Amino acid sequence: MERGARRALIVAVARDVIAHADELNRLDQAIGDGDHGTNVRRGFEAVLAEVDDLAGMSESGALAAAGMLLLNNVGGASGPLYGTLALSMARNLPGTTGISGWIEAFGLAIEDVKRRGKSEPGQKTLLDVLVPVHTSLVAGDDAAVARLASVAENAAEATRSMLAVRGRAAFLGQRSVGHVDPGARSASLIFGAIGRVLVEEFDGK
Amino acid sequence: MASKPNVGVVIVSHSSKVAEGTADMVRQMVGDAVPLAAVGGNPDGGLGTHMTLVLAALQKAWSEAGVVILVDLGGAETNSEMAIEMMAPERRDRIVICNAPLVEGAVMAATESSGGSPLEVVRHAAEELMAGR
Numbered sequence: 001m002e003r004g005a006r007r008a009l010i011v012a013v014a015r016d017v018i019a020h021a022d023e024l025n026r027l028d029q030a031i032g033d034g035d036h037g038t039n040v041r042r043g044f045e046a047v048l049a050e051v052d053d054l055a056g057m058s059e060s061g062a063l064a065a066a067g068m069l070l071l072n073n074v075g076g077a078s079g080p081l082y083g084t085l086a087l088s089m090a091r092n093l094p095g096t097t098g099i100s101g102w103i104e105a106f107g108l109a110i111e112d113v114k115r116r117g118k119s120e121p122g123q124k125t126l127l128d129v130l131v132p133v134h135t136s137l138v139a140g141d142d143a144a145v146a147r148l149a150s151v152a153e154n155a156a157e158a159t160r161s162m163l164a165v166r167g168r169a170a171f172l173g174q175r176s177v178g179h180v181d182p183g184a185r186s187a188s189l190i191f192g193a194i195g196r197v198l199v200e201e202f203d204g205k
Numbered sequence: 206m207a208s209k210p211n212v213g214v215v216i217v218s219h220s221s222k223v224a225e226g227t228a229d230m231v232r233q234m235v236g237d238a239v240p241l242a243a244v245g246g247n248p249d250g251g252l253g254t255h256m257t258l259v260l261a262a263l264q265k266a267w268s269e270a271g272v273v274i275l276v277d278l279g280g281a282e283t284n285s286e287m288a289i290e291m292m293a294p295e296r297r298d299r300i301v302i303c304n305a306p307l308v309e310g311a312v313m314a315a316t317e318s319s320g321g322s323p324l325e326v327v328r329h330a331a332e333e334l335m336a337g338r
């Protein structure tokens with residue numbers, strides 16, 4: 001990926017998350033402590049402030065640097081979870097090649113996020129977006145990138161009927177059912193933005 | 206003070222007031238006999254937790270005898286685990302997160318530490334609270 005495309009990707013992800021901060025706070029007010037939007041906005045504002053440096057780095061270097069920015073600025077449980085996702089991908093990416101290498105590193109990073117959060121899919125967390133997105137990419141057909149955004153958005157919506165087992169939402173028990181998980185929603189924003197930028201990137205070639 | 210160091214105690218809350226108040230209660234019991242650090246709040250100073258603050262606390266309260274961490278809610282534990290991984294490899298296995306209530310655990314752990322007990326005994330003193338004794 002060219003430097004310009006890397007920059008566009010980072011900007012698109014950060015802007016999408018920042019633009020939806022109020023919505024994420026509202027989702028978190030329903031089943032958590034209400035600060036998820038504020039937290040991820042702070043993290044992605046820090047990423048956006050460094051975008052020129054990040055775009056000039058290797059892909060692995062940029063992921064590592066972005067991961068540390070998220071870790072140091074997001075806070076809450078989502079800071080370590082998104083930080084772990086990016087740092088683990090940065091660690092696993094070197095030595096792989098092409099899109100299959102990215103998918104492999106993403107899969108390994110998901111395992112690290114599971115360990116960090118002591119969680120599995122089906123427990124109303126960001127994993128309920130990460131895992132379906134990864135599964136869809138592994139399928140590897142021509143439409144995999146084109147459907148990334150819709151897979152992510154549908155996966156986030158599917159957390160509405162789930163019972164929270166982890167995080168503050170678990171305190172609510174059955175009352176957590178009927179609300180979209182804010183972490184799943186922020187993950188869907190991130191992968192939705194990635195999907196849209198990649199479609200434009202590939203269409204332009 | 207040529208005696209061996211006491212186990213350090215780190216308090217991690219979502220609230221800086223809770224963290225500081227807990228530290229006050231610990232000092233009331235043990236004075237400055239135990240390396241102690243207390244942190245709370247997000248990067249903006251609001252309620253929340255923050256890996257960088259926890260890491261600084263671990264460095265401040267570091268003891269060659271090890272460090273116990275007391276946490277309140279989920280994010281405090283997740284950020285503490287991440288901060289442990291950011292510590293030098295030879296220190297990581299001398300840092301433990303106690304499965305204990307924050308205030309009672311911190312006071313029990315510090316009291317045990319002030320008597321010179323090793324890391325596992327200090328941890329056990331805090332975690333006994335959960336076992337109902």
